[in-house]
Amino acid sequence: MRYGAMFGPNITFLGIPECDYSDSKSYQDADVVIIGAPFDGGTSHRSGARLGPSAIRGTDYLPHDGSRPHLATRMDALKDIVVKDAGDVEMFSGDITKSCDALEKVIEKIAKDKKIPLILGGDHTVTWPNATGVAKAIGWGKIAVLHFDAHADTGDITFGSLIGHGQPMRRLIESGAVKGNKFFQIGLRGYWPPEDVLKWMAQQEMRSYEMSEIVSRGFDVVLDEVIKESIKDVEGIFLSVDIDVVDPGSAPGTGTPEPGGLTSRQLLDAVRKISVELPVVGMDIVEVAPAYDHAEITALLANRIVLEVLSGIALRKKNLQTGQVFNYSQSLLNDR
Amino acid sequence: MRYGAMFGPNITFLGIPECDYSDSKSYQDADVVIIGAPFDGGTSHRSGARLGPSAIRGTDYLPHDGSRPHLATRMDALKDIVVKDAGDVEMFSGDITKSCDALEKVIEKIAKDKKIPLILGGDHTVTWPNATGVAKAIGWGKIAVLHFDAHADTGDITFGSLIGHGQPMRRLIESGAVKGNKFFQIGLRGYWPPEDVLKWMAQQEMRSYEMSEIVSRGFDVVLDEVIKESIKDVEGIFLSVDIDVVDPGSAPGTGTPEPGGLTSRQLLDAVRKISVELPVVGMDIVEVAPAYDHAEITALLANRIVLEVLSGIALRKKNLQTGQVFNYSQSLLNDR
Amino acid sequence: MRYGAMFGPNITFLGIPECDYSDSKSYQDADVVIIGAPFDGGTSHRSGARLGPSAIRGTDYLPHDGSRPHLATRMDALKDIVVKDAGDVEMFSGDITKSCDALEKVIEKIAKDKKIPLILGGDHTVTWPNATGVAKAIGWGKIAVLHFDAHADTGDITFGSLIGHGQPMRRLIESGAVKGNKFFQIGLRGYWPPEDVLKWMAQQEMRSYEMSEIVSRGFDVVLDEVIKESIKDVEGIFLSVDIDVVDPGSAPGTGTPEPGGLTSRQLLDAVRKISVELPVVGMDIVEVAPAYDHAEITALLANRIVLEVLSGIALRKKNLQTGQVFNYSQSLLNDR
Amino acid sequence: MRYGAMFGPNITFLGIPECDYSDSKSYQDADVVIIGAPFDGGTSHRSGARLGPSAIRGTDYLPHDGSRPHLATRMDALKDIVVKDAGDVEMFSGDITKSCDALEKVIEKIAKDKKIPLILGGDHTVTWPNATGVAKAIGWGKIAVLHFDAHADTGDITFGSLIGHGQPMRRLIESGAVKGNKFFQIGLRGYWPPEDVLKWMAQQEMRSYEMSEIVSRGFDVVLDEVIKESIKDVEGIFLSVDIDVVDPGSAPGTGTPEPGGLTSRQLLDAVRKISVELPVVGMDIVEVAPAYDHAEITALLANRIVLEVLSGIALRKKNLQTGQVFNYSQSLLNDR
Amino acid sequence: MRYGAMFGPNITFLGIPECDYSDSKSYQDADVVIIGAPFDGGTSHRSGARLGPSAIRGTDYLPHDGSRPHLATRMDALKDIVVKDAGDVEMFSGDITKSCDALEKVIEKIAKDKKIPLILGGDHTVTWPNATGVAKAIGWGKIAVLHFDAHADTGDITFGSLIGHGQPMRRLIESGAVKGNKFFQIGLRGYWPPEDVLKWMAQQEMRSYEMSEIVSRGFDVVLDEVIKESIKDVEGIFLSVDIDVVDPGSAPGTGTPEPGGLTSRQLLDAVRKISVELPVVGMDIVEVAPAYDHAEITALLANRIVLEVLSGIALRKKNLQTGQVFNYSQSLLNDR
Amino acid sequence: MRYGAMFGPNITFLGIPECDYSDSKSYQDADVVIIGAPFDGGTSHRSGARLGPSAIRGTDYLPHDGSRPHLATRMDALKDIVVKDAGDVEMFSGDITKSCDALEKVIEKIAKDKKIPLILGGDHTVTWPNATGVAKAIGWGKIAVLHFDAHADTGDITFGSLIGHGQPMRRLIESGAVKGNKFFQIGLRGYWPPEDVLKWMAQQEMRSYEMSEIVSRGFDVVLDEVIKESIKDVEGIFLSVDIDVVDPGSAPGTGTPEPGGLTSRQLLDAVRKISVELPVVGMDIVEVAPAYDHAEITALLANRIVLEVLSGIALRKKNLQTGQVFNYSQSLLNDR
Numbered sequence A, B, C, D, E, F: 001m002r003y004g005a006m007f008g009p010n011i012t013f014l015g016i017p018e019c020d021y022s023d024s025k026s027y028q029d030a031d032v033v034i035i036g037a038p039f040d041g042g043t044s045h046r047s048g049a050r051l052g053p054s055a056i057r058g059t060d061y062l063p064h065d066g067s068r069p070h071l072a073t074r075m076d077a078l079k080d081i082v083v084k085d086a087g088d089v090e091m092f093s094g095d096i097t098k099s100c101d102a103l104e105k106v107i108e109k110i111a112k113d114k115k116i117p118l119i120l121g122g123d124h125t126v127t128w129p130n131a132t133g134v135a136k137a138i139g140w141g142k143i144a145v146l147h148f149d150a151h152a153d154t155g156d157i158t159f160g161s162l163i164g165h166g167q168p169m170r171r172l173i174e175s176g177a178v179k180g181n182k183f184f185q186i187g188l189r190g191y192w193p194p195e196d197v198l199k200w201m202a203q204q205e206m207r208s209y210e211m212s213e214i215v216s217r218g219f220d221v222v223l224d225e226v227i228k229e230s231i232k233d234v235e236g237i238f239l240s241v242d243i244d245v246v247d248p249g250s251a252p253g254t255g256t257p258e259p260g261g262l263t264s265r266q267l268l269d270a271v272r273k274i275s276v277e278l279p280v281v282g283m284d285i286v287e288v289a290p291a292y293d294h295a296e297i298t299a300l301l302a303n304r305i306v307l308e309v310l311s312g313i314a315l316r317k318k319n320l321q322t323g324q325v326f327n328y329s330q331s332l333l334n335d336r
Helices: A049-058 A096-112 A124-138 A168-175 A195-203 A211-217 A219-230 A264-277 A297-322 B049-058 B096-112 B124-138 B168-175 B195-203 B211-217 B219-230 B264-277 B297-322 C049-058 C096-112 C124-138 C168-175 C195-203 C211-217 C219-230 C264-277 C297-322 D049-058 D096-112 D124-138 D168-175 D195-203 D211-217 D219-230 D264-277 D297-322 E049-058 E096-112 E124-138 E168-175 E195-203 E211-217 E219-230 E264-277 E297-322 F049-058 F096-112 F124-138 F168-175 F195-203 F211-217 F219-230 F264-277 F297-322
Strands: A032-037 A083-088 A116-121 A143-148 A183-188 A207-210 A236-242 A280-286 B032-037 B083-088 B116-121 B143-148 B183-188 B207-210 B236-242 B280-286 C032-037 C083-088 C116-121 C143-148 C183-188 C207-210 C236-242 C280-286 D032-037 D083-088 D116-121 D143-148 D183-188 D207-210 D236-242 D280-286 E032-037 E083-088 E116-121 E143-148 E183-188 E207-210 E236-242 E280-286 F032-037 F083-088 F116-121 F143-148 F183-188 F207-210 F236-242 F280-286
Touching: A032 A049, A032 A096, A032 A297, A049 A116, A049 A280, A049 A297, A096 A116, A096 A124, A096 A280, A116 A124, A116 A297, A124 A143, A124 A168, A124 A236, A124 A280, A143 A168, A143 A219, A143 A264, A168 A183, A183 A211, A183 A219, A207 A211, A207 A219, A211 A219, A211 F264, A219 A264, A236 A264, A264 A297, A264 E211, A280 A297, B032 B049, B032 B096, B032 B297, B049 B116, B049 B280, B049 B297, B096 B116, B096 B124, B096 B280, B116 B124, B116 B297, B124 B143, B124 B168, B124 B236, B124 B280, B143 B168, B143 B219, B143 B264, B168 B183, B183 B211, B183 B219, B207 B211, B207 B219, B211 B219, B211 C264, B219 B264, B236 B264, B264 B297, B264 D211, B280 B297, C032 C049, C032 C096, C032 C297, C049 C116, C049 C280, C049 C297, C096 C116, C096 C124, C096 C280, C116 C124, C116 C297, C124 C143, C124 C168, C124 C236, C124 C280, C143 C168, C143 C219, C143 C264, C168 C183, C183 C211, C183 C219, C207 C211, C207 C219, C211 C219, C211 D264, C219 C264, C236 C264, C264 C297, C280 C297, D032 D049, D032 D096, D032 D297, D049 D116, D049 D280, D049 D297, D096 D116, D096 D124, D096 D280, D116 D124, D116 D297, D124 D143, D124 D168, D124 D236, D124 D280, D143 D168, D143 D219, D143 D264, D168 D183, D183 D211, D183 D219, D207 D211, D207 D219, D211 D219, D219 D264, D236 D264, D264 D297, D280 D297, E032 E049, E032 E096, E032 E297, E049 E116, E049 E280, E049 E297, E096 E116, E096 E124, E096 E280, E116 E124, E116 E297, E124 E143, E124 E168, E124 E236, E124 E280, E143 E168, E143 E219, E143 E264, E168 E183, E183 E211, E183 E219, E207 E211, E207 E219, E211 E219, E219 E264, E236 E264, E264 E297, E264 F211, E280 E297, F032 F049, F032 F096, F032 F297, F049 F116, F049 F280, F049 F297, F096 F116, F096 F124, F096 F280, F116 F124, F116 F297, F124 F143, F124 F168, F124 F236, F124 F280, F143 F168, F143 F219, F143 F264, F168 F183, F183 F211, F183 F219, F207 F211, F207 F219, F211 F219, F219 F264, F236 F264, F264 F297, F280 F297
Parallel strands: A032 A083, A032 A116, A116 A280, A143 A183, A143 A236, A183 A207, A236 A280, B032 B083, B032 B116, B116 B280, B143 B183, B143 B236, B183 B207, B236 B280, C032 C083, C032 C116, C116 C280, C143 C183, C143 C236, C183 C207, C236 C280, D032 D083, D032 D116, D116 D280, D143 D183, D143 D236, D183 D207, D236 D280, E032 E083, E032 E116, E116 E280, E143 E183, E143 E236, E183 E207, E236 E280, F032 F083, F032 F116, F116 F280, F143 F183, F143 F236, F183 F207, F236 F280
Antiparallel strands: none
């Protein structure tokens, strides 16, 4: 019994085949299973991210035909690997505990079935059940989290709740699902968190790259360092992308926009590179709030982040099979 | 310890004095106490109503000086009676049970202190704690609810929850806080609820005026009937205004807009009339979602609904003291 | 081979079952067949109506579950009759002749199969093939057109083309598909057409109700006159609703908004009444341009116009079977 | 030396011929001269009305061809009378005194040349120079002002200035340009002005129709009363239309929107009727602020208000010449 | 007989003098002739580009006075060379064949008259007639196309049509108007075209620079390569700029936005450099869709792209006359 | 007697304590005093900047609690130094002379009290009184102005006025308040000013960095040069930031957006660096026009520019006390 869509028409990501997360057979041929987490009960300010999954699935000017040949790598992420869409998990925004629990169970099941769960948020609260579910399947404390975000999301109790979109990373470290020194945060900036939280983060040996450091050292240098360090001592990578890591000019449709972020180009190239070079075992893209978007540019960016990761996963699979190495500066478009 | 604002700057409704709901003395001179209920965890579709309280308080092109002389009645609602703003109740949208409980306690306390609580929502979930709190103070089953809305809000379990913005009226009747035959719903339309819920409503002897009936019989006729019937056998009136009762053209900033509603003029005149002619003991204005608003026209309408009610309450108080009766067609502006 | 959606995800109107217009068996049990006409090549100013079909199908805050119990009539239009969605006809906006021809063939086929075609436009050009197709099936010159619009759409050559969104009514009369004196236009206003076109219209004995006449005589009076006159000497009614008949405040999302129109309430009640009292054999709803909409209120209004018509058709069918007559002012919600 | 446009391209109202206000010969054949007053230095809250003239001139989906055949009256306001566009008066918003002085001189000159000045504002400050200029030409204290507005605009010193968009009516009465008892205000509502200003207004014997009175007595009744009373003892009528008299749903693009206003239909019909039945000697349409508009619906409404007035003036001229009387309920569209 | 504007007021680009494309004498003194191509019948998804020409011509906060002194080069593009505006070509969007034919004839005529045609689109369909017309004048197969775009636009039949905004480049190569190896595409990205089209492109020896290659090798390196290679074996350069080459954050007002594009700074500098260093014989700027724009930033960007090219052309002319070479890092603003 | 807010609720910048500029004692413990200058009477095109102060003060998703720990520097700008908010100066936009005079007096007083005035504009007119007031306190001709802007703002009489948002820099140099060779302009671009103004600027020995020069030489190189040169021979730095220096994609909410600007990241890092390395004695942030903003991203950027400067001032104070030097590439977040 597939749940389908919590809000709006029952569509799949760009027209890919659907599956049912309660029925392992329905996705047994899949490499990646997409799941919607339409939840925004954990946001600390503007809500709206619950409509993220439908926006990310449905936007695009190209036909919804289950094919997306990638211009730079010549992989077709929706054909060269098998990607299925399991629909949404029902997540009532008014009950954060129950909703997170429901989501975690689904993610754990999919990950235990050896599929890569790719979650469309929803607010960042969902990374707590997402990464927990994956860790339960891959190994407790045996995954690294690569975390693109303007915010560290390592807060403690907020509005009287231990759970929320500002706290998932703390919960993951406290539970042991992810070790503090396997957290790599890219794109942080602004005026949060306060000193005590920073101290806690340092104690956990988290590695956080603030934008000024990134500008000063160079984005490529930082990214290479993350790629090299993150894979040590773990079985896989969980990639968590908060759309607000990108500058609000290119990603206005989000709840807590923080000026001065990455360009969309930087993020798109980075997530693809990570997916090619590291074993991604789970991913989420969160905090797309369509009510604040303009001309769907934020939803479209999130849609492309998913496609870049899928293209990267497809290329990695091919490279592993063929032993090839991809050279980005080589122009695949013009070889004769 | 006044909680203040859950989101954004700590402002009061149009600059009126603040008070602290935990301290009865701070509002002992008040006729009406305004409370923000910044909650949208109960919405079944678009969220965003949590930012309603700050929008309703802060919009207006006139000075925020705690004075609003009403042109039609010549009452100054913010001066002729005492209105204070108690700030927001902390309502984490991710925990609907706890949030409703917190709100109910505040409302009950204020009502028991013989003040009229006027709640700025938030989604319509909040009417459950609001009217419950008032009923506990005024008399269980001894208030009538005058309910302006496009939707009956009498649903049962939704997304696995008994509580939500589509269910407050059922909860109130089931608990006995309000008797079914003391519910008067004005402005209903559209394609909800289904047959079983309609049957339940009829069993409760609720009185619901659908828009086609209102058009057919005339709005004034219907309103007079409601005013006459509602006051029988009760100690006071709870007025609940869902902004979506107004046509989406004049109130686009809401979560579940239903075309074909009242004009804003009809609603403004109606709530004032009710407040003059009936003993309002509590009120809420809900479902203003600023993210979907344009040029603040919805927030401004909600702000004016509050002012019309306050003006009506002030006029009623004066009329009761002086024995005067107000004649709307008499032009107060031109008497010499 | 169902064509599906020309733009965006392949969804049906509010989740009703799909059918294939090239396969009569797929819709043989249907009363009404919905078809998308995603075309805006005929617009004389702002384009954008090609995205109307997907917007009208997909908007709504209620579940897309193929059920819409109508509050005023207690009919469930999507259950009490059978409504299927045949998807879009491919209509390349750059080739108006070919696109209209393709659409006409589909409409004619469905009408000949004794189903009511209900077309989601697209710009008003599509009424030419729509009504032509229906006339070919029902009887050439044997249908009346009830036409809600701000504009008469009786122009001649525009931008060098005989076909366009300002000319469908002239084409229909010139071809004989519809007789001039069986055209009833409601809601006209503004500053078009010029004298020569008005003269032509008078010669055709078209009946056009300008807004000032409607205000002066009363909307109900005018509507009753139209209902009484239109049915004489014809086999059925084609209902054509241009969303711009409604005031731009409630329907901003359109290409040629003309201030001073009907209220959405008036239109919703009118189309339902027509569908109950007259034998509707075809319908289109046109000129919804989502790019100019705000908070989806125009798309939602169009969606409701479709639902009111379907509810009316369902009620008419029931009334014909049972001999009942519906009384709008009788409160169905409150009978016990 | 025609000044042309203060902001943006140098266009005329819907493509009519241009003239130069400094050169009487350039408009000697005109009945009406349009002048832009691109000023918003007098606004008490949101600015933006300086871009009103260009928006009102340039909006419209019909060709800018200097022809607008009016559907209800069959007059072509841009052809049956001569209307010319004199461009903008340079009005630096930072110098209200100098700007008003410059505007007044232009209006006085045009009115003395026996042309009807029709001013596109700009904020409502401009009615002070506009009506002053007309009174200087027609007769000091010998014009009536018909004033459609949500606000009385009779304030005294604001932000330290005697001049501003909340004060023009007081200035006009104080100077004697217009007698207090020749002021007729329609559509007032809300919570301004305070008691002392109301008292001053009553002393001046101004006649103000608040919305509740209008609803209670009927718009037609009130309008007929205004038409009958205003013309007594004056030589002509100055019509001043603040777009905010219309409900914000249909006119969001303005600086101080006040919910609960007239419908656009009511206003369009009213200004046409006034122009047919009374000798309009000057007119302004003010407070259109494009930055707050959506899909140009407010600018379009203002454009149509101008066209209705021009159509009315044309019809009045024809009626005076022919002795005909226009019957609104007579359907000009269908006579054979 | 100048056609003027197809939509809206008849304005010229920033107030430059008008000319008539049917009358060579009217532009015989011009270096560049601007033509509007208000067509969007070829778009594969969102329409709206037909309003591009009026938006590009009319936007700007500076006076429309026919002067634009360029800060970096100290050329005044509208004065140092002669630029005239021929108005729009009538292009009914519903008839792509006829519209393209009409446009091509105009462009060919202007190019044969030795003027540089500069076309304001319109969707990208128009590059087919544009470059064809120029090639007929300059030499069949003797121009290179420098093509800034997110998309290759080399598709074959789409929606049953050979012509459309995704196919112009294929049509140009197939006809021989432009040789495949003289196509230089900059800024491509995303998930189109599919493999067969890529193969065809490689066969034609097109040179396409995908964004990842551009980032990897450096934009300046790539641009220098294009400048060096493109000029070989041709008589002139046709520059085609699709606004969607820029990141959607800075150019949201377009039909098919693809995240991850160039910055507006990169594009502005690039088109100027090209215009200085290469003999541009024709240019178009396409795909500006105002309905999706915000605060006119996309229209303004397109306006500036035109001005940068014109400034470059002016500088090239001066350099050719004087033998000077421009040094961008030399600060012209501060020399003493 | 604190004036408070000219428009809307009386809030302080992010909840910091208020003070009264007429009462020196109220801010005697402050390092920085924030003042609102809600004026847009000087704008040459779009108005709206008068609502800048309230937008900049009130935006932010974080609690308005008077604390903002800076992630990169670990300073809390609102706690480590004392910042107070003096509210707005009353500046009627219709009287530029009086308004500038009032503002100048306030700024001079605060600067003479040895506090750093930080002014929230308002249009750029206000820099004339701002820098004049500071120069009167610090030393006539003894401050340098670091001016981030798309425009030079060195115009002469405009719309008949010597004062306006395009002229403040000329006025400052002409009066001698700032020497021409102590003006450093960063980010200029576009097509203004004309030759005669450029000549005047060169005569004054102003130093202006156009965007092409900045791209060509590198932003860091240019910034270092400015930092080194500006401090020579002066007593302090006045920092004036026009939000339009940033690309319109990231700062759409402004009156005269000019494509091709700095990234928000570049600006944020630059103003912080300046504040750390130079003695800032006054600052203004201007031209934020909320009516043109989207999702508050421009207001948020301006808010962050203020916070970066305050963080820099706090760090400079600490560095001066401790002798430390800050290293941006050193990761403060991860030290253990």
